[in-house]
Amino acid sequence: MFKDAISLSFFLFLAVSVTADPTFNDDVLGLIVFKAGLDDPFSKLASWNAEDTDPCNWVGCICDPVTNRVTELRLDAFSLSGHIGRGLLRLQFLHTLILSNNNLTGTLNPEFPHLASLQVIDFSGNHLSGRIPDGFFEQCGSLRSVSLANNKLTGALPVSVSYCSTLNHLNLSSNQLSGRLPRDIWFLITLKSLDFSDNLLQGQIPDGLGALYDLHLINLSSNWFSGDVPSDIGRCSSLKSIDFSDNYLSGNLPESMKTLGSCSSIRLQGNSLTGEIPDWIGDIATLETLDLSANNFSGNVPFSLGNLEFLKQVNLSTNMLTGELPHTISNCSNLISIDVSKNSFTGDVLKWIFSESSSLSRFTLHKRSGNDTILPIVGFLQGLRVLDLSSNAFSGELPSNIWILTSLVQLNLSTNSLFGSIPTAIGELKLAEILDLSSNLFNGTxxxxxxxxxxxxxxxxxxxxxxxxxxxxxxxxxxxxxxxxxxxxxxxxxxxxxxxxxxxxxxxxxxxxxxxxxxxxxxxxxxxxxxxxxxxxxxxxxxxxxxxxxxxxxxxxxxxxxxxxxxxxSCLSVHPKPIVLNPNSSNPTNDHAFSGQIRKNVLSISALIAIGAAAFIAIGVVVVTLLNVHAKSTVARHDTAATLALSIGETFSCSPSKDQEFGKLVMFSGEADVFDTTGADALLNKDCELGRGGFGVVYKTNLQDGRPVAVKKLTVSGLIKSQEEFEREMRKLGKLRHMNVVELKGYYWTQSLQLLINDFVSGGSLYRHLHGDESVCLTWRQRFSIIIGIARGLAYLHGNNITHYNLKATNVLINATGEAKVSDFGLARLLASALDRCVLSGKVQSALGYTAPEFACRTVKITDKCDVYGFGILVLEVVTGKRPVEYAEDDVVVLCETVREGLEEGRVEECVDGRLRGNFPTEEAIPVIKLGLVCGSQVPSNRPEMEEVVKILELIQCPSHDLE
Structure with a gap:
């Protein structure tokens, strides 16, 4: 508000200056007003001076040399924050506006595209939020290129986008746009590139794509699109790149694709496409990248694949393909990556490379002077860097001339039926970084x-x-x-x-x-x-x-x-060699004297040790007695808070300061004498213990007004050295207020004892509801409510810069109305300086199965994404009713792997808790399971932010269903 007032003052001041100085133009006025609404931490805009009459020498400004009016404003990666102010609307000759990769916030101003001369808008890589207003595209004038990628825009794509008849490039990727793709989008017949990837768009891709004759690139990946690949896609004769990956597309590949004579990249991985890979795939002669992985393709790989002489990357992994790989692949001499893993391919493992019919036989080989090693002058697949044939049914031996693949970086032949010895030539793979021959039948050394x-x-x-x-x-x-x-x-x-x-x-x-x-x-x-x-x-x-x-x-x-x-x-101690006396000695008297001297010395040492031990024990008894006397006199004078602490079994630090000796009790509500004596004394009773965790023991007691609270006695108090740091963190946690987060009511501090006073949640932990002895079958609606409640609580914590680190079923509490509340957060941050990652991963993530894999790698930064991993495991646990890790008689069952296998095999509905007996909406359950698997990804960057997770769950939720 204050900044807006400053901007208005600038605007009024400069407006008066215009009348006084005829040389002062609208460009200066607009830019100075725009700057006033920004935070420029590195003074990148220091050259923008309100006293100048000519902005053409200002950083980021490019002018027309004839008119001296600003035509381009390029402020990419200037670290600017604030809002995109209205001052820029005064730049009437502006045709290029680039504000990308800054920290700009707020919503989109619908008036920017109304500038008659504006052709390029790039606001990508900021933090813009809210919906794209309809007015943003209603009068788009002469716009040629619009990029709003990598922001936080939400809502449906406005139909008015189809009004921009001159648009060549439209990039709205990496936002949170939802709803269906409007059919009118195909009216933009001048489009050359269209990127809506990494959003929440859903429904079928509408017909009419074929109208975009000049389209070079289309990217709709990582959305929720379903249905078929558009049948008329082949009419886009200029297409060079297609990316529909990671959606829910089904059906066969449309035959019209064979006419895409200019296409170099086809990415359709991560869908549910079926049928055989068509023979016409070999007709797309310009193809360089083909990725059909993670679908349901079956049958053989067509021989025509060998026609693709420019092919560099082919990925057919995770399908149901069978038969042998065609030897014609050896004609694709430009290949750098081949991945056909997780199929049912058979035959000799590398026959298709080293067969006589392969192109290898067409190349000349010669001997290196001085030894017998054969080297290719020019060889087949000399550029091949990745070869992954794992998880198939290949057989045969590893050929001795595998050294021919001199550029290999990754070789994975695991989980096949290969036999024989590992050839010594494997050592010739000088560039190889990953060698995986596991789960085969190799023998020898x-x-x-x-x-x-x-x-x-x-x-x-x-x-x-x-x-x-x-x-x-x-x-x-x-x-x-x-x-x-x-x-x-x-x-x-x-x-x-x-x-x-x-x-x-x-x-x-x-x-x-x-x-x-x-x-x-x-x-x-x-x-x-x-x-x-x-x-x-x-x-x-x-x-x-x-x-x-x-x-x-x-x-x-x-x-x-x-x-x-x-x-x-215990290990056997290593003793020095004993002294051996010569039995044939001529001086037995001396021998006896020596023996007696040894016994005498041993006796003396033993006596000294005994005396020392007795003295030490005596001193200890005196010290303990004095301490007990002192403790009794201290208790007699102790206030209510100290009584609470002593009742838990702790003593206070012996500081000369009275405040430190008796501790410090802080209640964020301002209450004093909040604990009654009976409530404190009750903590002595084992029955008052609610649970134990990685950081402490939790007890239940009452405030004086009868309200119950949960008091956590920290068992890691010795690691918390700074009272100031402890109180600073407690004050921060005490300000948190959210319906899905347990409230911290206060704390108690001494050097040797810290107590956290939390709101008491009567329903117990989520673990007890799912797996406890008295567990009942939660309905689907209750489970969904718990999942979205946890997500909202975590999103709130992350929004307040708090990482939980310790998310698991025992740290999610359920109140009387069935609402989930996240608890036990914030402590890992307090201890982060005292504990290294190994200790944190064991101490904090004590429940097996919830630990994010990055905890095992010291070089990877631990972020909020480790909470997202734990949330993903929790989602699967709530939906399936199974623990993250369960032990069978001779096996270990990992929930995440089991569910992922069920998804890959089309049995995802079977993963839902059998006690629900099908009484759940599959249109909710399946997306929730998939979301859990995405959150539980091994790669942190693949996991969404919790704020995104909440929005996805809100979209998944079907209000029409009320299954109990």
Whole structure:
């Protein structure tokens, strides 16, 4: 409001100046008024001076050399904040307005496109919100390009957008636009690029797309579109790029696509498309990228794929394709990435590459002078960087001339039926960063030549039949961060050279026949997060310090001769050699004297130890007695708050300050003497304990007016050193007020004891409602209400810059009306400086299954997205009624993986809690499950913000359904 007043003052002042100075033009006036409404933290606009009569030398301003009027305003990435003010409307000759990648807020002014000369508007990468007003496009004049991408715009796309008959480029991506795509959008026949990706648009893509003859790019990815791919898309003869990925499209690929003679990129992954990959795909001769992954395509890959000589990337993964890969793929000599994983392909694993009919036979080979290594002058697939054939039914041996693929960065052949030995030529893959041959039938030894693959970061050979020793040469791969050799038949010791791999984070050598003691060099691996040697024959003592102080028992179990505190088996002490007396000595008297001297010395030392121990105990008794006397006199004078604290079993710090000695009680409501004595004394009773968590124990007690409260006694009080920091965080938390967040009513502080006084929620935890002994079957409506309540509570916390870190079913409470309330938040932030990430991941995320994977990686920043992960797991838990991780007789069932498999196999409805017996709306349940899986993505950037999650849930909710 104050800034608006300043802007108005500027406007009036400058308006008067115009009448006084005829050289002062509207451009100066408009720009100065616009600047007055901005915050310019780095003074990028310092050259904008109200005393100037000519703005043509101002930063970001470009003028017409004839008229000296501003025609372009380019302020991209100036770190500006504030609103886009009306002052710019005075720039009557402006044709380019670029304010992208700033921190601008507020809503869109519908008058900007009304500037008759304006051709380009770019407001992308800001924080603009609200709906796009109808008036924004109603009089769009001569607009050629509009970008509002990467903002927070909501609501439906206005029909008036179709009025902009001169529009060439329209980008509204990465917003929160919803509703259906208006059919009139296809009236924009001059469009060359259209990008509505990453929004919440839904319904079918309307007919009429074929009218856009000049369209080069269309991107509708990451929305909620359903139905078929538009049948007339082939009429867009100029199309170069199509991206309809991550929607809910179904049906076959329309045959009209074969006429897209200029198309270089087709991305349709993440839909529900069916049928066979059509033979005409080979007619799109200009194609460079083809991504049909994560659909329901079946049948064989057509031979015509080999006609695409410019093809660089092909991804057919996660479908139901069968048969052998056609050898004609070898004609696509420009390929850099091939991914056909998670299908049912059969045949010899790389026959299609190394067969005699392949184009490899057309190239000349020669010998390197001085040795017998054959090198290609020009070879097949010399640029291939990614080859992923995993999770199929391929068989055969790995060819010895695999070194021909010299540019490979990722080679994944896991989960097939490959056999034979691993060829030594694998070490010739000098650029390979990921080598995954796991879950096959490989035998023989791990070749020492593996050390030649010097760029390796991940080596996965688990679940094979490999034998022999772990080659010491693996230490040549200095970039390695992951080694998994588990479930093989390896023997011998663990080479000490592994200790030189300073980047190692993950080592799994479990379920082999490894023996010997652990090399000391292992202790040097400072980045370790996983070290599993279980079920081997390792002997000796576990290393001490660092990671090994927190290693779980499961990582070392099954080694009968391993000792140390983790396995609860003491190690035999190493004693010096005993003194041996010569039995043939000629001086027995001296021998006896020496023996007696030894006994005398031992007796003297023992006596000293006994005397010292007795003295220490006596002093301890005196000290404890004095402390008890002091504590009793303190209690006699103690106020109500101190009585509460002592009743929980804590003492106070012995500070000379009276305030510190008796502690500090703060109630945010301003109440004094809020606890009655009986309420405090009741805490001594075990029955008053409500629960225990990673940070403390929670008790129930009453205020003097009879209102119940929940008091948390922190068990990590020793880590909180600063009273000022503690009180600052408590005051911040005490201001939070939201119907889905538990209210903090007050706190109590001493150096050794901190109490948090929270609102008491009578319904208990969500965990008790789902899994407790007295749990009842929640209705679908109750479950949905709980999910959206948690989402709103988290969104509110994130909006107040508070990350929960500890989201799980026991930290969501249900009140008497069934409303969800998020609790136990804010403490991890208070302790973040005292606890490292390893401790936080164990202390805070103590419930298995809710922990975001980035907690395991020290180099990844922990953000609000870890809460989103926990929320996703909670969603699946509420919908399915199952715990995040459950233990079967000989297996571990991970809920997220089970649900994802159900989705991929078309059994998603079966994932809903069986107790509902189909009494739920599938149009709500399925999108909610999919949303839970998206939130539970392994990659943080793939997870939405909680504010977006709330809007999605509000869209999913079907008010017409009232299932109980």
């Amino acid at each position: 791990i070749p020492s030549a593996i050390g030649g693959a010097v760029s390796l970061k991940e080596l996965n050979l688990q679940r094979n039949r490999l034998s022999g020793q772990i080659p010491a040469h693996v230490s040549n791969c200095s970039a390695l961060n992951t080694i998994d050799l588990s479930e093989n038949e390896l023997s011998g010791g663990i080479p000490g050279s592994i200790g030189s791999l300073s980047n190692l984070e993950y080592i799994d050598l479990s379920r082999n026949n490894l023996s010997g003691s652990l090399p000391k060099e292992i202790e040097k691996l400072s980045h370790l997060t996983t070290f599993n040697i279980s079920h081997n024959k390792i002997t000796g003592e576990l290393p001490a310090g660092g990671f090994f102080n927190t290693i779980p028992l499961s990582a070392v179990t099954g080694n009968p001769s391993l000792c140390g505190s983790v396995v609860n088996r």
